[in-house]
Amino acid sequence: MTKALRRDRRRHEESLLDRILAAPHLAQVVPQLPPEVLHRVIERCGLEDCGEFIALTTPEQLARVFDLDLWRPAQAGVDEQFDADRFGVWLDVLMESGAGVAARKLADMDVDLLVAGLAQHVRVFDVAALSSPQMDGEEPAENGDENDGPDCEIGGYLIVALRTGSWDSIAGALAVLESEHRDRFDRVMRECRRLSNAGWEVDGLDDLLTDRDQIMFDLAFDRERRREQQGYVTPPQARAFLLMSRQVQLGQAAAPAANPIVRAFWRAIETPADADASRRPRLLPASDIPPSMDDGDVAPAAAALVDALVEAGVITPPPRALLAGPEGPAPRLACIQAQMRFAHDRDRAVYSIRSQELAYLANTLMAGCSIQSRTFTAQEASDAATAVCNLGLENWPRQWRPDSGHLAGPVGGARTALPDDFLVGHDLIGVFQVGWTVLHEQVSRYAAARLIEIVAGLRCDDREIQAGLAALGREMAAQSQAGTPWHARDSLDVILTLDAPAWATLLGLLDECPVLHAAAGASRNPRLRTVRTSDFEFISENSQIASVRQFMESLPETLSH
Numbered sequence: 001m002t003k004a005l006r007r008d009r010r011r012h013e014e015s016l017l018d019r020i021l022a023a024p025h026l027a028q029v030v031p032q033l034p035p036e037v038l039h040r041v042i043e044r045c046g047l048e049d050c051g052e053f054i055a056l057t058t059p060e061q062l063a064r065v066f067d068l069d070l071w072r073p074a075q076a077g078v079d080e081q082f083d084a085d086r087f088g089v090w091l092d093v094l095m096e097s098g099a100g101v102a103a104r105k106l107a108d109m110d111v112d113l114l115v116a117g118l119a120q121h122v123r124v125f126d127v128a129a130l131s132s133p134q135m136d137g138e139e140p141a142e143n144g145d146e147n148d149g150p151d152c153e154i155g156g157y158l159i160v161a162l163r164t165g166s167w168d169s170i171a172g173a174l175a176v177l178e179s180e181h182r183d184r185f186d187r188v189m190r191e192c193r194r195l196s197n198a199g200w201e202v203d204g205l206d207d208l209l210t211d212r213d214q215i216m217f218d219l220a221f222d223r224e225r226r227r228e229q230q231g232y233v234t235p236p237q238a239r240a241f242l243l244m245s246r247q248v249q250l251g252q253a254a255a256p257a258a259n260p261i262v263r264a265f266w267r268a269i270e271t272p273a274d275a276d277a278s279r280r281p282r283l284l285p286a287s288d289i290p291p292s293m294d295d296g297d298v299a300p301a302a303a304a305l306v307d308a309l310v311e312a313g314v315i316t317p318p319p320r321a322l323l324a325g326p327e328g329p330a331p332r333l334a335c336i337q338a339q340m341r342f343a344h345d346r347d348r349a350v351y352s353i354r355s356q357e358l359a360y361l362a363n364t365l366m367a368g369c370s371i372q373s374r375t376f377t378a379q380e381a382s383d384a385a386t387a388v389c390n391l392g393l394e395n396w397p398r399q400w401r402p403d404s405g406h407l408a409g410p411v412g413g414a415r416t417a418l419p420d421d422f423l424v425g426h427d428l429i430g431v432f433q434v435g436w437t438v439l440h441e442q443v444s445r446y447a448a449a450r451l452i453e454i455v456a457g458l459r460c461d462d463r464e465i466q467a468g469l470a471a472l473g474r475e476m477a478a479q480s481q482a483g484t485p486w487h488a489r490d491s492l493d494v495i496l497t498l499d500a501p502a503w504a505t506l507l508g509l510l511d512e513c514p515v516l517h518a519a520a521g522a523s524r525n526p527r528l529r530t531v532r533t534s535d536f537e538f539i540s541e542n543s544q545i546a547s548v549r550q551f552m553e554s555l556p557e558t559l560s561h
Contacts, residue, residue: 017045019308021052025301030056032302035064040314042069047089051097059108064230066090066113067223076370079235082216084120088166091117095169099176106173107181115191116219119212121170124192125158154178157189228268233360237261238368245436246483255400255430262429265360332540335393336386339423350424357428361385370512372534373489384513387540389428392435393418394542442545443514448485450552451506452476458559460498468494486512498559505551508536516544520551 020041023029030038030053038061042050047069057065070087071080094102106114118124149161152171155178161167178185195211224234233241241261248256309315344351362381371380396418423431455473460466472491479488489507496503501519508517518535539545 087117123196387538392431
């Protein structure tokens with residue numbers, strides 16, 4: 001990103017935050033916003049600048065925001081871990097918002113979370129226990145721990161820094177907690193003191209978690225359980241589902257049984273029919289627009305704030321794209337649009353279920369899959385799930401329905417339409433699995449197999465390039481056999497030296513979620529000076545798979561040119 005673009009983006013974010021903070025009745029509006037929206041505002045505007053905004057949140061909102069913001073994966077698709085440095089930034093922001101705000105927020109914070117976060121930054125000792133009986137003028141006993149970090153004494157406890165980045169905020173926050181909420185302070189300090197002991201003697205006879213590790217495990221487990229109830233998919237569940245979805249046997253006589261992972265997920269989040277709607281799972285990418293407020297003075301202010309957040313892309317408006325009618329010749333996603341439109345018109349209950357299934361699939365991609373070695377954005381995940389379902393509808397096996405004469409044809413064959421009411425009786429989970437299998441087999445694994453053949457036949461006078469091609473062939477063969485060709489992405493750098501558009505296209509085709517790059521038809525175009533890896537579209541139709549095959553067939557000539 002150029003400096004000019006960064007400056008423009010920064011000005012836009014500052015303008016958004018200014019509009020939010022200038023909104024009338026903000027103190028009444030902010031507590032009505034979904035936590036996911038609050039988190040997106042924080043991500044968009046920067047946590048460090050959102051102190052005044054955060055001060056208006058409720059304890060329940062902030063707890064949900066912490067679940068979203070304090071946990072980060074080391075890389076896309078892996079389990080999320082507690083981010084101790086981010087916790088320190090939160091304490092910095094709370095203290096900058098004022099001692100009173102910090103005291104209230106810390107007092108309302110989940111004790112286990114507060115203890116676990118502090119334990120990553122400090123060790124706590126009882127001052128009385130550190131002092132042994134002594135003669136006048138004798139120095140008190142030391143705690144025996146070597147630590148050059150700063151320390152301070154608060155409320156009878158010695159607090160020693162393990163990290164110095166947020167030390168001033170931690171010391172200040174604990175001081176104000178001790179002065180205004182002594183009972184909560186003592187409870188937190190006692191737990192931190194317990195976690196600060198040296199542990200036990202290592203004797204090789206057990207393999208137990210330390211107290212620190214145990215509290216982090218419990219914290220992660222509780223968060224995972226809460227998020228399941230809220231409609232989120234855990235990374236292990238998502239990875240398992242996507243792996244199973246790549247292995248559907250499309251040639252078998254009947255469609256496979258319902259996926260057990262999905263069944264377990266829906267059972268876990270089921271709520272009684274008469275449950276409060278606010279407790280039901282909110283599945284992405286459903287609308288984030290909060291319900292209107294009854295107060296006549298507050299309602300216009302809420303509407304104005306919502307408009308600003310929608311305009312900035314922070315709030316997702318209600319999804320209507322799948323209900324749109326055809327515009328011009330055969331639009332992309334024509335199958336899924338027609339099916340969802342029919343379900344909407346015929347049976348709103350079925351349409352609601354299919355929309356939740358799409359949301360589940362989008363959440364799954366965000367939790368367990370990567371794109372360009374990074375995590376999906378919410379919009380990308382929604383678009384990808386819809387595209388894969390469209391591909392699944394186009395390739396639904398003939399033998400899986402009694403009226404086989406009306407079913408979609410194989411990849412590359414002539415398209416035959418499914419019945420208009422197909423999604424009334426079929427869920428989108430199975431449709432997605434068909435599309436995901438086709439995408440994996442006909443794009444990712446096909447491209448990997450062809451690339452192995454191509455690089456084996458390429459000859460280059462440059463020894464370094466030739467060695468790179470040989471290494472690419474070996475790595476791609478190994479990863480293709482393992483069913484993970486995207487793990488060989490780094491080896492593709494040698495293709496960049498031969499043809500940049502071909503390199504960008506191959507990166508997309510060999511990804512964990514294969515995509516079609518705009519450069520696929522631009523190889524050997526002398527006017528193409530720059531290639532951006534973000535210029536891609538999700539594969540949703542057999543015609544795009546045909547384009548993939550054309551590209552791979554022309555690749556030997558492209559790389560030899």
